[in-house]
């Protein structure tokens with residue numbers, strides 16, 4: 001059989017919904033929603049469901065992603081800043097690990113250019129390495145360093161690797177992450193073109209990922225749910241960490257190529273994302 005894309009391969013049979021969580025660091029929705037900025041994100045939000053989310057303070061990336069990725073409050077995971085000192089992430093398995101514990105045939109995948117999320121030699125990682133499952137071919141972790149090499153380049157590479165993993169049908173539940181937008185906000189603030197251009201770059205990555213998932217759905221009748229979210233907002237001058245509404249604001253998009261949307265509340269808390277994903281995985 002010839003498939004529409006070279007290298008596209010069927011995945012292992014599964015009666016569970018497949019999940020891709022796309023993390024877009026520090027992306028403020030009001031700016032993504034401007035004309036010709038986050039065009040893909042807007043159309044996914046319209047076709048799927050859009051949820052507001054309020055992050056806990058301090059609105060810093062490691063505590064924020066810690067809550068989203070492990071289903072924990074700040075009090076539970078103990079992360080206070082990006083040093084991860086005092087954090088209890090080894091006691092709080094990430095959603096990929098939890099999906100594996102739920103069903104031990106689950107193939108999981110994580111790719112990120114921010115080392116705190118994935119690098120066992122860094123300050124985290126919030127995504128558990130799970131070496132036994134890596135040896136068994138059930139878990140794969142892609143580590144890159146956008147802090148050193150720049151997120152415009154590294155996000156593109158992370159996306160390409162995720163696309164390759166999707167093409168080969170190698171995972172059932174995945175996490176992929178971009179940090180270009182947050183970085184642009186810190187360096188240039190949110191006025192002007194830099195922040196918007198970074199959203200456009202990341203929006204194109206989201207388009208490539210969701211287009212490929214649509215092809216998988218059409219070709220192999222696979223059941224997919226894509227969840228897209230961010231870990232905090234930014235003040236207009238660029239920066240976050242405090243407890244203003246602008247810094248605490250986040251959002252969640254849930255989208256499927258077949259039009260399915262989960263019956264999630266209009267407003268979500270960050271620690272609800274992981275249990276909601278697990279519920280979607282119930283066969």
Ligand SMILES: [Zn+2]
Nearest residue numbers: 025026061231
């Ligand atoms: Zn962040």
